[in-house]
Amino acid sequence: MFETAGPESLAIAKLWWILLAVSLGVFFVVVISVLGGLMRSRDRENNPDMEQTLGQSLAWATAFTVVTLVATLVITYEFSKPQVNREKADVVIEVTGRMWWWEVRYLDEFGNELFATANEIVIPIDQNILFKLRSKDVIHSFWVPSLGGKIDMIPGHENELWLRADKIGEYRGQCAEFCGVQHAKMSLLVFAVSDSEYKKWSTNQIAPAKVVPTFAQGLEVFKASGCLDCHSIRPELALRDAGPDLTHFATRKTLAAVSAPNNTGHLAGWIADPQSMKPGNLMPATLLSPEDFKALLLFLRSLK
Numbered sequence: 221m222f223e224t225a226g227p228e229s230l231a232i233a234k235l236w237w238i239l240l241a242v243s244l245g246v247f248f249v250v251v252i253s254v255l256g257g258l259m260r261s262r263d264r265e266n267n268p269d270m271e272q273t274l275g276q277s278l279a280w281a282t283a284f285t286v287v288t289l290v291a292t293l294v295i296t297y298e299f300s301k302p303q304v305n306r307e308k309a310d311v312v313i314e315v316t317g318r319m320w321w322w323e324v325r326y327l328d329e330f331g332n333e334l335f336a337t338a339n340e341i342v343i344p345i346d347q348n349i350l351f352k353l354r355s356k357d358v359i360h361s362f363w364v365p366s367l368g369g370k371i372d373m374i375p376g377h378e379n380e381l382w383l384r385a386d387k388i389g390e391y392r393g394q395c396a397e398f399c400g401v402q403h404a405k406m407s408l409l410v411f412a413v414s415d416s417e418y419k420k421w422s423t424n425q426i427a428p429a430k431v432v433p434t435f436a437q438g439l440e441v442f443k444a445s446g447c448l449d450c451h452s453i454r455p456e457l458a459l460r461d462a463g464p465d466l467t468h469f470a471t472r473k474t475l476a477a478v479s480a481p482n483n484t485g486h487l488a489g490w491i492a493d494p495q496s497m498k499p500g501n502l503m504p505a506t507l508l509s510p511e512d513f514k515a516l517l518l519f520l521r522s523l524k
């Protein structure tokens with residue numbers, strides 16, 4: 221949260237430092253007052269004005285407390301004002317919290333889906349990004365500390381979060397509300413890129429899967445072995461959206477909500493035994509012949 225990459229997180233970081241200074245100030249005033257009180261109480265018997273001193277001390281303490289609290293309230297209110305212009309969103313992204321991954325859908329200006337992906341979000345820098353946050357099961361919380369504050373994802377309710385990145389970079393996010401045994405393995409990555417890079421990426425994501433003829437056998441395995449029950453590879457749409465969209469799966473850097481790097485070795489381990497990598501997740505192990513397994517791996521790794 222101190223490595224800020226946008227106006228929202230910058231405001232939070234500044235507020236954090238100010239509140240730290242205020243807290244340290246309060247701490248030292250209290251320590252000095254207590255020490256002063258202890259010193260003075262020794263000559264209690266020789267001090268005829270004890271009543272008056274007590275009254276003054278109470279007045280000072282009350283005034284100090286009220287001024288500090290009111291100042292803190294005003295400062296916090298100032299810093300909690302929106303830092304991103306909320307009139308027009310340049311990019312609208314719907315993110316749905318799932319146990320334990322992030323379903324990501326990019327929407328057009330009418331709210332229709334352009335394409336779906338998972339766990340990795342690409343945004344253009346210096347543009348206003350509107351996140352529409354939902355949940356399909358329990359309460360999750362969307363938090364990318366370098367870009368802004370966190371906000372809960374609540375079943376049956378849509379929350380909005382406006383963010384802007386002003387530095388190109390890769391920013392890690394984390395589910396910030398305990399949501400079950402794999403809560404710790406519910407991470408996401410946000411890539412803030414240049415406008416041209418974003419256009420290139422989104423144009424590729426909108427397109428249906430490019431099935432390379434050499435690896436086409438893997439698509440048949442994908443359909444025959446039940447993967448298509450939960451995962452879409454556009455234009456092949458899943459019967460239900462229980463798992464991440466895999467249309468451009470090989471463009472993603474990680475697997476299973478940033479649990480492992482997306483390479484052939486980890487992918488093989490994940491497909492063969494997803495429960496050992498992330499116990500309790502919805503994906504069952506897939507039993508395949510060695511030939512089919514290899515064809516499936518090569519096919520998934522080719523989905524650029």
Ligand code: CUA
Nearest residue numbers: 360395397399
């Ligand atoms: Cu989702 Cu914690």
